[in-house]
Amino acid sequence: MRPYQYSRLNYPGQGFGEAFRLLLLHPSLNQDVPLQCTIQHHDLARAPPYEALSYVWGTDDCQVSIYCQGNTELRARYYLKQALLSLRLLHRPRTLWVDAFCINQGDDDERAQQVMLMRTIYSQAHRVIVWLGDRTPDVEHAFRLATNLRQVSSSAASSPADHHASFWDTTSIRTLAAAEGQARIAPSLFAIGELADLFDRPWFSRIWCVQEVVASSAAVARCGDLEIPFADIVSAASIVHKFRDGMVTGRPLEFWNTVALQKYAEWPLSPREGSIGALEKALMAARDFESTDPRDKVFALLGLVSESKGWFDAYLPEPSSTDSIGVKLIRQAASTITQLVPDKAYTPKQLKINYRKSVMEVYRDVTRFILRKGPRVADILCQAHHLTDPGERKYWPSWIPDWSKKRNTAVLGGMGVFSADDMWLEQEDKGLSPIHPDTLFLGGFGFDRIIRVTEVLEYDMQDALELDILWLQLFDNAFLESWQEPYPLSGTEETRGMAFLKTAMVGELGLILYDGLMGELWSAASASKTLKLPRDYTRAERDGYACMACLAQKAQGGVAAHFERIAKSLGFGRRLFLTEYGRLGLGPRVSRPGDVVTVLYGGRMPFVLRKQEAHHLLIGDAYLRDDAIMSGSVSKAVQGGQGVHQKVTFEIR
DSSP, X not given: OEEOOXXXXXXXXXXXGGEEEEEEEOOOSOTTSOOEXXXXXXXXXXXXXXXXXXXXXXXXXXXXXEEETTTEEEEXXXXXXXXXXXXXXXXXXXXXXXXXXXXXXXXXXXXXXXXXXXXXXXXXXXXXXXXXXXXXXXXXXXXXXXXXXXXXHHHSOOOXXXXXXXXXXXXXXXXXXXXXXXXXXXXXXXXXXXXXXXXXXXXXXXXXXXXXXXXXXXXXXXXXXXXXXHHHHHTTHHHHHHHTTSOOOSOTHHHHHHHHXXXXXXXXXXXSTTOOSOHHHHHHHTTTOBOSSXXXXXXXXXXXXXXXXXXXXXXXXXXXXTOOHHHHHHHHHHHHHHHHSOOOOOOOGGGSOOTTSOHHHHHHHHHHHHXXXXXXXXXXXXXXXXXXXXXXXXXXXXXXXXXXXXXXXXXXXXXXXXOSOOSOOOBSSXXXXXXXXXXXXXXXXXXXXXXXXXXXXXXXXXXXXXXXXXXXXXXXXXXXXXXXXXXXXXXXXXXXXXXXXXXXXXXXXXXXXXXXXXXXXXXXXXXXXXXXXXXXXXXXXXXXXXXXXXXXXOOOSHHHHHHHHHHHHHHTTOEEEEETTOOXXXXXXXXXXXXXXXXXXXXXXXXXXXXXXXXXXXXXXXXXXXXXXXXXXXXXXXXXTOSSOOOEEEEEO
């Protein structure tokens, strides 16, 4: 049969984007009968009741025919075919919105227009059906556990101790176990592995699925013929994250937990209604998701973030307790103007959905927009993580994050703990559309040079943290021979050994991850050989017990285990380094001797740059065990014309 030919979406006197298509799925009493459908045009504002399907396209090349309009065909991949077979009714047609069929995928202009409408399409649907895949033997048990966990969580408030507790010691699990033991609820905890496996299904890693459920007024999760409120499933994300040790990278569980808190636990992440926060944070949090088209790693988030909610939100940052007086005054003025003149929907030019742009151009324009947005900090550059030498990618400027690649290390500047420079970003190339769009001209200063680096820190969470080996890659003497030598750069009286350990856990950032353990964590650096950690650091240091002895062994719990987990989580995919002036640091994977350590104005973290003949490459962000650098004291001195460092303009390509 000949392929279905799409007619143009347009209504006389109305905008191009206000029309959309719906799919009428024909009924059948016999599941062996091929799928048949009709494509209808409707006005989005006056559409009949419909359900929107949220599913994974898949990558399989094997496609089947779906008869359309009687004498033409549409081609469907496996996941979509199975979903439609499951949703086909016996006696009456079913009205659905299915992106693969309701958008002409061969028309880039139509795709861009319809993508801009997708949030509205999903929000106006009678309900959103989340197709997780076929029914397997254990899905029913996993669904029951998800329902039980949500019921328990609503009646048993979590405890602050749950942050550090093991999976089986968390409040919700102990409460559910007690209820099952007393036969007040059907047994389901045995299915925790099956529930965790549900989050491994491809749907939970697809970037478009986030918008589809966040926008929905009602959503159900479906496996085969089994359905459950989607809220029950997604609310279990934090439990599954804890079950899987909480430090596993490459899984978007943390993001789904954020969605659960925002949508179902009434814990908004943004004061702007319908927003999950700023685009910069969303890009960082959603990096582990997948998309068939890499450009959709950006486009799929635009309908969810504050920048899409109006002109003021597009150019002003999210309100923060750390806002300067100037930013607060600007926000007050904007609020007053908004009350007088409603802030209409607005999309900045750099954020408009345009499938005619290349992947690099989309990512470049978004990065430039975020750099120019108030308060104009360089945090977005912290997301530029390179797996290989950035000089080898001639077509990709080193300063542009490649969001098509999954997260391979922690973003140290993402929490706003440090402030290597608290001034506004200083760009010499004025304007949002500069003459040389692939080049950044940023003000700052270089202050040191890397002379030694360790191997890349890559290991399983169960592996021992062999810090003694890493030490020997930076210093000539063994740890036990030189760890008590002074380290004058931290701002406090600190030994080189303590500075090394604090560098491995990124100083204050490590403490925030395990709040309340500050004294114990530092004491862990001098733990006894039996892992019985003395709380008195001075005594431990006098006794000469070094942290290496205990961390080279398998930690049995307590703060030594916390130290290992922090260092492994924050340091994964990075290298420790030593500089000419004796500074210790934690830098990018591709750092090497000769790289320059710099402060870029507007950068909360220092950055490692690599000098080329006429420009620099951005290697990535870094942590320095130097309080004067990390607090911004040195930067203020340079900008005041004091100190030994001079302001320069870095040309970064």
